[in-house]
Amino acid sequence: MKVLVADDAPIMRFGIISILRQYCPQIEILEAGDGAQALEILRGEDLDLALLDVRMPKLSGLGVLEHNDTEVPIIMVTHSEEPAIIQAAMRGGASGYLVLGDITPEEIGGVIKTCLNGGMVMSKTAGRGLKAAASEHFxxxxxxxxxxxxxxxxxxxxxxxxxxxxxxxxxxxxxxxxxxxxxxxxxxxxxxxxxxxxxxxxxxxxxxxxxxxxx
Known part of the structure; x- marks a missing residue:
């Protein structure tokens, strides 16, 4: 498998990549430090999955979703808990939304497997945020x-x-x-x-x- 990890904070990329390599050693990992680079890799590489931060320079994670014209499943992995952002990500076509701190390293493998099989994943905080955002519109x-x-x-x-x-x-x-x-x-x-x-x-x-x- 080939997976993209996009985050403008090097330490966050390092942490996510370290977890992926520990629990999913067969994965080939590509990195991006901003949204524009992430979109370029999405379009130019034969990816199986992309993990994106929401807030990135040049193009946000939501911007990447908006301009993405590939079939690559995208999971937002971020600190952002704002219901409006969570809702926008899911409406934009994200296959999941994970709030850092909600998940353990051991769960990463299950998350990837679920998305590759066509499922959607949400951490608990993201699920509550999405429910709150949706309720405001009823x-x-x-x-x-x-x-x-x-x-x-x-x-x-x-x-x-x-x-x-x-x-x-x-x-x-x-x-x-x-x-x-x-x-x-x-x-x-x-x-x-x-x-x-x-x-x-x-x-x-x-x-x-x-x-x-x-x-």
Missing amino acids: DIRDEVSQREAEILDFVIQGMSNKEIAKELFLSERTVKNYLNASYKKIGVNNRNQAAIVWRDRAFSVDLACLEVGAL
Whole structure:
């Protein structure tokens, strides 16, 4: 296996790499000291996994996620416990989020195995942070009816009124009426604004779907 470890703090990179070499001696390890270098390695090397810090110079870990156009699983390994950052990382496509201090060296092997098998990993602090962040966004669903919420869910998938009507066995006029009724309730004036607000504030995560492994 080939794994990238990206962190701007040399001592942190050294610690993570030492653990990897101790518990996963078969791994080939590449290093990056900033996000731009990490992205370059992601695109240029045949990696199996990447471990990234959130806060790095030139390009943050979240920035790497945003620009990453590879299929390499990425785990955020960081001190950052802020719910908004955890949520942004998972929305950005991270395969996991580990808060340093939550995990033991012995658990690293299980984390890697889980991600390589297509699972997702979260440390306990990250899981609580993600749940808190998601809970803050549930309230907007309480502002609209169940049918309006259902239609808005389709809107952020890029479906037209005609497609939504066909999916829900409604007329296009009925779909339009539901949408118009929802705009005032969520504080927007048109479809595009509704899509942006709904995508940002109605985002939710089913923590039961996250494979935590030994964490």
